[in-house]
Amino acid sequence: MPEKNAPTAPDATYTVAVREWGDVHVAAQAARRKAVLAGFPARGQVELAIVATELCTNILRHAGSGELRVRIVDDPERGVGVEAVARDSGRPIHDLPTAMLDGCDDTGPIPPDRLVRHAGLGTGLGAIARMTHTFEHMAFAGGKEIRVVRYVDLHQLGRSRQR
Numbered sequence: 001m002p003e004k005n006a007p008t009a010p011d012a013t014y015t016v017a018v019r020e021w022g023d024v025h026v027a028a029q030a031a032r033r034k035a036v037l038a039g040f041p042a043r044g045q046v047e048l049a050i051v052a053t054e055l056c057t058n059i060l061r062h063a064g065s066g067e068l069r070v071r072i073v074d075d076p077e078r079g080v081g082v083e084a085v086a087r088d089s090g091r092p093i094h095d096l097p098t099a100m101l102d103g104c105d106d107t108g109p110i111p112p113d114r115l116v117r118h119a120g121l122g123t124g125l126g127a128i129a130r131m132t133h134t135f136e137h138m139a140f141a142g143g144k145e146i147r148v149v150r151y152v153d154l155h156q157l158g159r160s161r162q163r
Helices: 023-040 042-062 112-118 124-130
Strands: 014-018 066-075 079-089 133-141 141-152
Touching: 014 079, 023 042, 023 079, 042 066, 042 079, 042 124, 042 133, 042 141, 066 124, 066 141, 124 141
Parallel strands: none
Antiparallel strands: 014 066, 066 079, 079 141, 133 141
């Protein structure tokens, strides 16, 4: 019998404390397991694992630590999906629309000479948005939260996007 907070318990939220790089893998596997339980095809399972990886990588790079919560949701209009909520105590995202553009951080384009030191290409938030149906960002005193959902029956991402 799986533990209550195991990623294989379909009705439970699985929370991963993100403190080191190994936690990124744990979060990706948790997201993939929830996607399997929700009935996603293989591509959706892999893309949800990528989403979890990107969210957790951002937590470590920009805040040092945080958490990722993953759960199955059932929306009356959109159906079954997987929700991932990343929360950390890092600085707020200065300019979210700019940060979501490929090749940019939250202050604008990343100069080519800074890419090596930047530890990323500036494509993560945009990729997360492209692989999910909803993307919500909330800043609060002492941190931020990003909530995304991908639905099984809307697996063709051109349909029914909400921002």
